[in-house]
Amino acid sequence: MTLSEEEQKILDYWDSISIIKLILEAEKPLGRYQFTEGPPTANGLPGIHHVYSRSIKDIILRFKFMEGYWVPRKAGWDTHGLPVELEIEKELGFKTKKDILDYGIDKFNEKCRESVFRYIKEWEKLTERMAFWLDMENPYITYENDYIESIWWSLKQIFDRDFLYLGKKVVPFCPRCETPLSSHEISLGYENITETSIYITFKLLDPNYKDVKIVAWTTTPWTLLSNVAIAANPDGRYSLVEYNGEKLIIATTLLDTVLGEGNYKKIREFFGSDLLYKKYEPLFPYFEHLSEENGYVVITADFVNTEPTSDNISTGFVHIAPAFGEDDYNIGQEFGLPF
Template structure:
C-alpha cells in the first residue's frame, strides 16, 4: 500500500523519505543484498570541495544516480565509490592569494610542507556543504571511504597504471604546443584557461613566415599567423585558390 498525502507538503515528504532511508540503512542494503559476483563498477568522477556545489552538480549527479539505481534494480551489486578531486592550479592560486605569496616564496618564506598543508585544508573547505547537498538530493554514494587524489595510495595507483601501459608499449613520446604560465611555473589545461581573469584584451604583433617551395630556387609560400609559438611544430601548409 502507498501512503496517501492529503495536504501536499513536498519539503516535509522529502525530509521524511530521507530520514526513512537513513534510519533503515536503505542505501547499504541496496548494495549488500545483491550478489557481489554480479557487480557493476561505479567510481564517481570526483568533485572538488574547494568551491560551493551548484545546480550543474545536482544535474550531473542525478544522471549518475539514475544509472546506479537502474543497475541495482536489475539485481546487480553496485558499490558506489565517492571521491574528492584535490589537484589543480586553482587550489594553489587560491592559497597563494590568501597567504599573500607567490610561487617564488615557496621554500623561502613558507616551507613546502606548510604550503602543502594549507592546500589540503583549502581544498576540503566546503566538504560539509557537499555532504549536505549529497544527502538532501538523495544521491547515494559511499563517502565514508572515498578516494582522495592527494593521498599517496591514489597517486601510487596512478603510477602503477602508467607502468602497466608502459610495459605493454602503449605509451609513446611526442611533442605538443601547450599554453604555459610563467607566474604559475606550469602548463595550463583548457579548464584553467577558462578561469576568470585568465584572458585580457591586448594588441599584439602578427607574424608572416616564409615556407620555401620544395624543388624551387627562390619561391616561397607566405603564411600569416598571430601565434608564432606554433611555428616550430608546423609540418604542412594547406594551400588552395579559395583559401584565404
C-alpha cells in the same frame, strides 16, 4: 505538505533504512558494475553544474542496479591541483613561485591539506539533498598514500603490458606557476581578449602556380619561425586573384573581407584539395633542409574556416607550427610533418 517537505520526508525515510548500506550489501546476480566518483575539490563550494552532472551519473547507476548489477558507489575527494594551491596563494598574498619557496614547501603543502575539506559539509549536504547515493564513509582521497600508491601500481601494470610509449604533446604552460596546465585549470582563468594579427604570404614553388603566393593570417606571429606547413580546407573554394600587381590565393568567400570589394581581379577558382602537397618557399632560411623531410607543404584540415563571420578576418589558410598548439601538433602527426 509542500513539494520540498515531501522530498525531505522521502530522504528521511531512505536515511532511516540506511539505503546506501543496503545497496552496497545487496547480492546481485549479474556481478559488479564499477563506479568511482570523479572527485570534486572540497575547498570550493558546489554549484548547479555539479547537480547536472551528478544527476546524469545517478540515472546510469540506478539503471544498472535495477538491471541486476552490484554497483559500489565509491565517493572521492580531489585534494591535488592548482585550484587548491591558488586558493592558499590568495590567502597568503603570494604572487610568484619564489614566494612559496621562501615560505617553505612543507609549510605551504600543510596549508593546502588543511584547506581541502573546507566546504565538505556543504558537499555532503548537497549529495544527500539530491539523493545522489554515494559511499561517503569510505571515500578515496587523492593526497593519501593508499591512493597515490594505487596510481603507481596502475602505471606499473600498464608499463608491464607494454602500453606506455614515449611521445610528445603540446600543453598549455603557466609561466607564473612554472607548470603545465590541464584544460580544466585553463578554464578557471579563460577570457576572450583582442590580439594583434598579421597577414603573411607564402610563395608557391609549383610550376603551375608561377609567382603565386598563398595569403595566411595569424594572431601568433612569433610562431612563424617554426612554420612547416599551410593548412587549407579540403572542401573550401579558393580563388587565384590579381591584386596590386601580385597573384594571391584566398578563400573565395573571404576575398572582399581581406582585399576589399572590387579591389582585385579573379583569375580562376578551385578547391582547397587541389593545393594538397604543393610545396612553398620557407619564410626563413634557417631550416630549409626540412623541405626534404616533408616540410613547407600545403596540407588539408577540416578545422580551417572559410566562411565569413563577424569576427573572422582570416584568409582560409592556417599556418601550421606543430610545436605550438594542439591542432597544429595533431595535424602534423597525421601528415608526418617535421617537428
